[in-house]
Structure formats: structure tokens, C-alpha cells
Amino acid sequence: MAVGVLVLSVLALGGWSTERRGVARARAAAIAESVHEAEVRSADIAFFSRRTERDPYGAGDRARLGNLLLSRARATGRFEDLVAAEQQARASLEMRRGRNRGGALVLTNALMGQHRFREALEEAGRLEAEDSTDLTIKSLVGEILLELGRYREAGQRLEQIGTTTNLAAQMRLARWREVNGDLEGARKLLLDARDRAGTTFGLSREQRAWFQLRVAEFALRYGRTAEAATALERGFAIAPDDYRLHAVAAKLSLSQDRWDDAADHASRSLDAHFDPAALAILAQAERGRGNSTAAAEAVNAMVSAIKAQTGAWHRAWSLALLDEGRELDAVLAQARRDLEDRQDIYAWDLYAWALHRTGDDAGARSAMPHALATGIRDPLLLSHAAVILGAR
Amino acid sequence: MLLGLLVLLIGSPSRAHPLHSSSASLTDQEAGGVRITVRIFSDDLAAVAPGGDSARVAYVRQHVSFTGRNRQVIPLDVVSIAQDGDLTQVTFRGTAREGLIGAHVQLAMLWERYHDQVNLLRAVIDGHTTTMVFSNGDPPKELK
Numbered sequence: 180m181a182v183g184v185l186v187l188s189v190l191a192l193g194g195w196s197t198e199r200r201g202v203a204r205a206r207a208a209a210i211a212e213s214v215h216e217a218e219v220r221s222a223d224i225a226f227f228s229r230r231t232e233r234d235p236y237g238a239g240d241r242a243r244l245g246n247l248l249l250s251r252a253r254a255t256g257r258f259e260d261l262v263a264a265e266q267q268a269r270a271s272l273e274m275r276r277g278r279n280r281g282g283a284l285v286l287t288n289a290l291m292g293q294h295r296f297r298e299a300l301e302e303a304g305r306l307e308a309e310d311s312t313d314l315t316i317k318s319l320v321g322e323i324l325l326e327l328g329r330y331r332e333a334g335q336r337l338e339q340i341g342t343t344t345n346l347a348a349q350m351r352l353a354r355w356r357e358v359n360g361d362l363e364g365a366r367k368l369l370l371d372a373r374d375r376a377g378t379t380f381g382l383s384r385e386q387r388a389w390f391q392l393r394v395a396e397f398a399l400r401y402g403r404t405a406e407a408a409t410a411l412e413r414g415f416a417i418a419p420d421d422y423r424l425h426a427v428a429a430k431l432s433l434s435q436d437r438w439d440d441a442a443d444h445a446s447r448s449l450d451a452h453f454d455p456a457a458l459a460i461l462a463q464a465e466r467g468r469g470n471s472t473a474a475a476e477a478v479n480a481m482v483s484a485i486k487a488q489t490g491a492w493h494r495a496w497s498l499a500l501l502d503e504g505r506e507l508d509a510v511l512a513q514a515r516r517d518l519e520d521r522q523d524i525y526a527w528d529l530y531a532w533a534l535h536r537t538g539d540d541a542g543a544r545s546a547m548p549h550a551l552a553t554g555i556r557d558p559l560l561l562s563h564a565a566v567i568l569g570a571r
Numbered sequence: 572m573l574l575g576l577l578v579l580l581i582g583s584p585s586r587a588h589p590l591h592s593s594s595a596s597l598t599d600q601e602a603g604g605v606r607i608t609v610r611i612f613s614d615d616l617a618a619v620a621p622g623g624d625s626a627r628v629a630y631v632r633q634h635v636s637f638t639g640r641n642r643q644v645i646p647l648d649v650v651s652i653a654q655d656g657d658l659t660q661v662t663f664r665g666t667a668r669e670g671l672i673g674a675h676v677q678l679a680m681l682w683e684r685y686h687d688q689v690n691l692l693r694a695v696i697d698g699h700t701t702t703m704v705f706s707n708g709d710p711p712k713e714l715k
Contacts (some may be wrong), residue, residue: 221656257657258589439700446693446702453592453689461702473704480689480704482588487687 183311194552195492206419213384213418217254223247231267241271245285252292256422256452265289280306287319294491296326296521318348325358328523330553346379347373350393358524360554362401369394373410388418395427399434400557407431415499422451429460438467438559457480459499476504491517494529501536524560525551532563543567591615591685595635597677597694597714599671600664607647608662609635611680616659619684624652630663634680636711640673671696676703677711 227244231237239258240336245267246290252260268286272279283306290299290564298325306316321336337355340348351369375438376382391414398407408431414424441464448457462477485496494517497510511533518526531546593611600606607630618629637645647663654660662669667674678690690705694714703712 344625442702443700446691446700449691449702450594450596450693452592453590453691455590458689458704461704473702476704476706476709480706483687483706484592484689487591487685503651 187451192347205416209384209417209419212479213420216383216385217329218256220247220251224251231270236274238271238275238282241267241274242279242282242285245271245289246281248382249285251293253389256454258293258384261292265293280309284319287323291323291326296323299323300327314343314345314348318351322351323356326352326523329528330358341372344375346376346390350390357397357557358553358555359561360555361557366397369397385421388414388421388424390423390424391417392427395424397429399427399431400556402560404431406436420451421449422448422454422457425451426454426457426460429457429464431469433463434459436467438464444452453484455484456485456493456495456499459496459503478505491520494525497529498532501532504536506534507537522549522553524553527552528560528563531567535563535567542565581589586625589671590599591681591688592681592686592691593694594691595677595698597676597692599696603646603667603670604664604669605637605671606650606662606664607635607637608660609678609680610658610660612657613659614657615684617682618685619681627659628652628661631680632663634678635663636675637665637676638675638711639667645674671714674714675711676714677709678705682707684708 182301184248224244224247227240227247230240231244245264248260248264248267251257253266264285264450266283268289271282272286272487275282284304285424287299287302290302300320303316303320303323306313307320310316316548317336318340321333324330324333324336333355337352340352343349343352349368349372353372356365356368367519371391373394376387391410395410398404398410407547411424411428411431414421415428418424425444425448429441429448432438432441432444432477435547442461445457445464447462448454449461458477458481462474462481463469467475472540481496481499481503485492485500485507486509492510492513497513500506500510511530514526514530514533518530527546528550531543531550534540534546535543547564551564592611595607595609597607599607599683611631616627616630622624632647632649635647637647639645645665645667647665650662650664652659652661676692676694678692680690681688686707688707692703692705694703696714699713701715705712
């Protein structure tokens with residue numbers, strides 16, 4: 180029997196080894212294809228840059244160049260590409276405002292990427308006025324209204340979507356369902372969109388990986404860790420170096436006390452794209468590993484990077500600062516300003532949490548109900564509410 | 572539809588100017604060998620080291636400090652300098668005769684230019700990964 184076990188073990192090891200080689204080969208192929216896509220995009224950007232330099236009247240070329248820059252911003256997280264895309268789109272629209280849907284969409288997207296939602300709404304509103312039947316535009320306007328906390332107007336658009344083959348509209352509808360606490364409805368839409376994206380013609384690898392990312396984020400947020408892990412695995416098979424996938428994988432590892440994995444994924448994410456929020460994850464992982472010095476260094480670097488920003492702080496950064504007990508008054512001031520601009524539930528949540536962390540529990544108790552007003556069941560918001568409403 | 576998808580896919584934070592960072596990797600090789608690759612934004616590098624590749628390599632080498640357990644400087648030879656999109660990638664190799672554990676490393680690129688510059692190092696030694704974070708003014712750190 181011992182021989183039999185040995186044979187089985189050897190066979191199993193052989194199978195494992197073959198499988199490992201297969202995974203490694205697939206990963207190498209996926210990396211090569213991702214690199215190829217990036218190279219093609221860079222070549223296209225160079226090509227259209229030259230064309231726009233030669234032709235001072237090419238509105239279409241400028242819109243196309245803006246679109247490529249947006250694509251690169253999405254893949255690399257580089258803010259400068261968003262600004263450059265906005266410039267190209269504005270130049271395109273200046274040359275030709277009529278029949279330039281592409282230019283207007285690039286401009287709207289570039290503004291949204293910079294979190295300039297009011298300006299984005301103006302642009303998208305023009306498009307909607309031209310054609311109120313276009314599902315992409317209708318859902319886009321709905322999404323911007325969601326970001327601004329104008330839920331009634333957002334619902335007027337998003338509730339009209341119903342069953343659709345439009346992936347963009349479906350993903351926005353899923354978000355709407357989640358914000359309103361319909362988790363099963365949101366999940367079904369996300370999973371269906373993810374599956375359809377896998378076979379949709381014309382999507383890049385990075386775009387297909389993004390659908391896996393969204394499923395993973397949603398699943399992790401609501402405690403479906405196995406579903407999150409599967410989505411991440413599929414995402415990595417498509418885009419092994421995607422920094423956003425690594426960031427979510429780090430959070431998943433943190434939730435399971437797998438500190439080494441969390442640190443590794445946070446590190447890989449930072450390697451591809453520097454984000455202070457990933458430093459916060461790295462700090463938590465280092466703390467879990469018992470390395471308090473490395474954790475403190477990561478937190479200090481995060482604080483230094485965020486404080487150097489003169490504009491509005493990303494909400495994830497502000498929450499990380501609050502959780503680390505750093506820059507509390509500055510975060511509160513930021514949250515207050517943010518709320519003046521956008522009255523969405525996450526702005527209220529951040530404001531309430533900042534009030535609580537700065538000792539104003541009465542203020543926090545008054546603000547927190549606004550964060551739950553749509554019926555959202557996001558565990559993060561519910562946990563903040565539990566602490567705030569329990570604090571006396 | 573593809574253009575419509577773009578807005579869903581962008582998650583960049585709102586900010587007024589770029590975050591200042593660089594990343595690097597350190598990997599062990601056979602017989603105490605070490606390979607260090609530094610990736611730094613080309614426009615930043617050109618600003619502090621105008622004058623072509625040799626000036627850029629010299630700048631990076633000057634701002635990467637690597638000492639062995641005995642605190643003696645470990646010389647780093649340039650293997651390559653390459654462009655990767657917006658980034659310049661400089662690769663060095665050296666030899667830590669006493670091994671890498673206990674050696675000290677510091678990445679100080681662009682500290683003189685940006686007070687918020689953060690340089691990240693991902694070190695893989697004996698299959699174990701460590702990430703080191705170098706904020707402006709941080710002293711050399713020990714590889715463990």
C-alpha cells in the first residue's frame with residue numbers, strides 16, 4: 180500500500196508540477212499580451228499626437244487621442260493623462276461642437292475621473308438633451324447624479340434601464356441597486372455583466388479584468404470571500420499585474436489575517452501605481468506581521484503624500500487617516516468642504532466618521548442618518564453607524 | 572459602448588498635482604549577487620539630471636546607497652537603462668559577499684526636489700518579500 184501511496188503521491192506531484200507550469204505559462208502569456216496592448220496604445224497615442232500637430236482642424240483625431248489618453252489613465256492610474264485627455268477633448272469640441280459625441284464623452288469621462296462631477300453633469304446633460312433615448316448617456320447622467328447625491332433624479336434615469344445588453348448601463352444599474360440596499364439585484368447584474376464581458380468583442384484585457392475586479396470588490400464588501408477570491412483569480416489570469424486587482428487581493432488577505440499575502444499584494448499594487456490607500460493596507464499587513472516599525476514607516480509615508488496634496492483628498496485616504504488617528508482636524512475640514520460640493524451618502528459617512536473621531540459625537544449622530552438614507556447596507560457604513568449611534 | 576464604459580473604469584482620485592513616488596526592486600542572485608532595478612518618472616529624472624543617459628544613471632547611482640553587513644559600500648555596476656512608457660528604468664548589479672541579510676539600503680532619489688517624495692523598494696531574498704518605504708530624510712534600512 181505504501182508503494183501505492185508513493186505512486187499516487189508522485190503522480191499527484193507530477194500533476195501539480197504540470198499544473199504549476201501551466202499556470203506559469205498562462206501568466207507569462209497574459210503578461211505578454213497586456214504589454215503588447217500597452218505598446219499598441221502608446222504607438223497609437225504617438226501616431227495621433229503627430230496627426231493633431233500636423234492638422235490644426237482635426238476634431239475627430241483629437242477626440243480619438245483623448246480617448247486613448249483616458250484608456251492609459253485607466254490602466255496606469257496616472258492623473259496627468261486625465262488632464263491631457265480633457266485638453267484634447269476641449270480642443271476637439273472647440274473645433275466642432277455638433278455631431279461630436281465622441282469628444283463630449285471623452286470630456287465627460289475625463290472630468291469624472293478628476294471628480295469634477297458638476298462640470299461632467301453639464302457636458303453629459305448636453306448629450307442627453309440631444310438624444311434622451313441613448314442608454315449609455317442616460318445611465319451616465321444617472322451615475323453622475325448618484326455621485327452628486329441627487330438620488331431622485333438619478334433614479335428617474337436608472338430605473339428606466341431594465342433589461343439591457345448595454346454593459347455600461349448594466350453596471351450603473353447594479354450600483355444603483357446596491358446604493359438602495361438591493362444586494363441580490365446588484366449581484367445578479369454584476370455577475371451577468373462580468374460573464375458577458377468575457378465574450379464581448381472589442382474589450383481589452385484590462386477592461387475584461389475590470390469586470391472581475393468589480394465582482395471581487397462587491398463580494399468582499401459583503402463578506403462573500405470565496406466569490407471574491409474566484410473573481411480575483413480570474414482577473415489575474417487576464418491581467419496579472421493589474422494594480423487594482425492587487426489592491427483588492429491585499430484587502431481580501433487582510434480580512435483573512437493572511438498578513439504575508441496582504442503585504443505582498445499591497446507591495447505589487449504600489450509597484451505599479453503609487454496610492455496612499457495601498458500604503459495604509461501595507462501598514463495593516465506589517466502590523467499583523469508584528470513589524471510595527473515598518474507599519475509606522477508606511478503610515479508616515481502615507482500621511483506625507485496626502486498632506487502634500489493641495490486639492491481635495493480622496494475619501495479612501497481620509498478614512499485611512501481617520502483610522503490611523505492622523506490629521507483628524509484636517510480630514511474633518513476636508514469632509515466639510517466635500518459635503519458642500521456633493522451630498523452623497525459617502526460624503527455624509529465620511530463627515531459623520533470624522534466628527535466622531537474628533538470627539539463631536541452629537542454632530543456625528545445627527546449626520547450619520549443621512550449616510551444611510553437610501554437604505555444602503557454597506558457594512559463599512561453600518562459599522563460606523565453602530566459605533567456612532569452607540570457612543571454616548 | 573466602449574467609450575461609455577470608460578467612465579466606469581476610471582477610479583483616479585481627485586488631486587491637484589501628482590503624487591511623487593518611485594519604485595524599485597531588489598532580488599538576490601547566486602553567490603551573494605544582487606540586482607537592483609529603479610523605476611522613476613522620466614520627466615522628474617530629466618529635471619534633476621539633464622544631459623542624457625549617462626547623467627541619469629549617475630544621478631540614480633548617487634542616490635541609491637547600498638552597504639554590506641560590515642558597513643562597507645557595495646559597488647553597483649550599471650546593467651541597463653531603458654524607457655518604459657513614462658518611466659526610466661535603471662538596473663544595477665552588485666555582490667554582497669557576506670550575504671544580503673543585514674545589509675543596508677537607502678533610496679534617496681528626488682528628495683531634494685519634492686519634500687513628499689516616497690521611494691518604495693520591494694526586496695525578494697530567499698523567496699521572502701519585504702517592502703521598504705523611504706520617506707524624505709529616512710536613514711538607510713536593514714534588509715531582513
